[in-house]
Amino acid sequence: MRPVVFAFALSLSLAGCVDIGPGSGSSGARTCEQLGWSCGLDGYGTSCGTCFAPLSCSSGSCVEPGAQVIFSGATAYALAGGYSGVLFTLPAPATVRFTASSPGLFQVGIFTIADWTLFASGQASGAFVLSNPTPSVSDVIQLGAGTYTLGFRCASAVDSCLIRYSVNAVY
Structure with a gap:
């Protein structure tokens, strides 16, 4: 039975049906680390961090307004x-x-x-x-x-x- 499971898994990965982790899917979404962001939300909706007043987040960076x-x-x-x-x-x-x-x-x-x-x-x-x-x-x-x-x-x-x-x- 193992050879059949292995062959099925191999065929899925060759067909492009397996997402091998964050940032590698066909959606183009990227993590905070991949974006180089220290604040805001990454492509998966995960928080990259927050800024402390008076700084605000702009495109992943904390900047002074x-x-x-x-x-x-x-x-x-x-x-x-x-x-x-x-x-x-x-x-x-x-x-x-x-x-x-x-x-x-x-x-x-x-x-x-x-x-x-x-x-x-x-x-x-x-x-x-x-x-x-x-x-x-x-x-x-x-x-x-x-x-x-x-x-x-x-x-x-x-x-x-x-x-x-x-x-x-x-x-």
């Missing part, structure tokens, strides 16, 4: 025609506001890390936002949780660029 300063009055330096970039991470979706100014002309954009690598090497790339060459810029954009590059390109062919910038996020 309101504006969060990421950079304030920071500076970036780029040689003529060169590039400079800084990484920043958003723990949850946010409205991101950035400002930048320089005595010379520059471009500024927000990129994924992969797109920044392309842009900084002079290749075509995507950007969530990219300014035309300007001496100052201020912009607002909605971004999801993740790691981004605030990237600058000095548009001058002769002079280097010293760029002062600020970035904040509202969750």
